[in-house]
Amino acid sequence: MIGLFTATAQGKKAAASLSLGPDAVLVDGPVKPALQRLWPSLGTAVFFMGAGAVTRLVAPLLENRRDDPGIVCVHDGFVIALTSAGNVLATEIADTLNITAVPTSDYVGESPLDEIVESLDTAIDGDIAACGAAVLAGDPIRLLNPLGFVLPDMPANLQPDNYGTEWTVLIDDRLPALRPKGKLLRLIPKTLVVGVGSSRGVTQEAVQAAFALLESEHDLDPRAVKSFATIDVKADEAGIQDAVADWGFWHGEDDGCTPPITIHTAAELAAVEVPNPSATVADELGTASVAEAAALLTARELGGRVELAAPKTNSANVTIAAARILPD
Structure with missing residues (x-):
């Protein structure tokens, strides 16, 4: 009417x-x-x-x-x-x-996609200006949100069952297994916490090689990392600190911002239930897990509901794991 x-x-x-x-x-x-x-x-x-x-x-x-x-x-x-x-x-x-x-626009940014970026604190992979213009023009856009993030109100032309469209928008912290036909805009929320453990005197190169497994073995986008975490006795490891700083330089968006390293005590980590505990680590450090426990505990502190996105993975003398902060 x-x-x-x-x-x-x-x-x-x-x-x-x-x-x-x-x-x-x-x-x-x-x-x-x-x-x-x-x-x-x-x-x-x-x-x-x-x-x-x-x-x-x-x-x-x-x-x-x-x-x-x-x-x-x-x-x-x-x-x-x-x-x-x-x-x-x-x-x-x-x-x-x-x-x-x-005419007017109801959106705080140039398009409704800018509101997703702001509300979820996402990294951007693709031409958001061109895709946003297509949204505002009323073109059908396929919107994929497999992890179920809560989104701002979106116009009706953004739908998951829009097939054969020129543009697809994918909101995910994982690398896409298959690229859809047409143009792809990826919005990558910062949902991941990477836990890291190592032997004493570990090198930066060894830690970097372990971090690379998150992408190559677990299909996690490095730009989705919100924080790193470890145990207090490893907090002064130069190899870990330098590897995290280097990670921020390459993956920290425009400002090269380095994610923080959250530190936990052995007692705090020992209270976290993990799928892959180690008796050897428990005897040495007083907790059966460093990487998995640190990732899960930090993720809970940051967001509440969590899941293990990458289980304990070993590379030489470094162990890593990743936890995902789930949507509310």
Whole structure:
């Protein structure tokens, strides 16, 4: 339903001149109570009054981009879309009345994809500007979210069952097993905590080789790492510290930011249940696990629900594991 609201004779004359189809209704009576009564059934509300007055009328009724009607106001030679759902109708009205349309965007960034990046703190792999332009143009986009992250309200043209589209958006901390046809935009949330243990005097090169196994053996994207973790007796290992700094240089987005190293005591790690405990490590350090336990414990401290994304993996004299912070 398209509701046409006006409080003046001039506005009624302009509204009556429009041919917007059988769903358009010129609403009689006071605007505010009529708007409140009809709000649940409105697809678009068109107001023949100033934008300030319209804003005060609709503000208490707005809930979210997905469910709210389009809001358009016609005033002083302009047709202003106050919500992006009203852009198309605003252009149609402007063409009929031979005045100027003013479209809008509801998104904080340049497109709704920017809101995903902000809300999930993602790294970006692909042309987000071009994909965002396709979203705003209304092109069908396939949106894949296999880990079930909670997303901001998205427009209806972003759907998981949109097949054969030019663009696919994949939100995942893993490397894609298969690349879809067409163009791919990957948004990589920082969900992983990497636990690391080593022998005394370990080299930076040995730790780096172990870190590389997260990608080559477990298909985890290195840009998804939020934090590293280890036991306190390994906190001063130069090889671990230098390898983490090097990781940040190569994978830390534009600013080269290095993820922190969270330190735990043996007693804290010993209380964590792990799938691959070691009696040898328990005898030496007082905990049956360093890498798995440190990763799981730190991930819980950062996010609550967790799972082991990469079990204990050995490389020479280094052991690593990765835990994933799951969506709430």
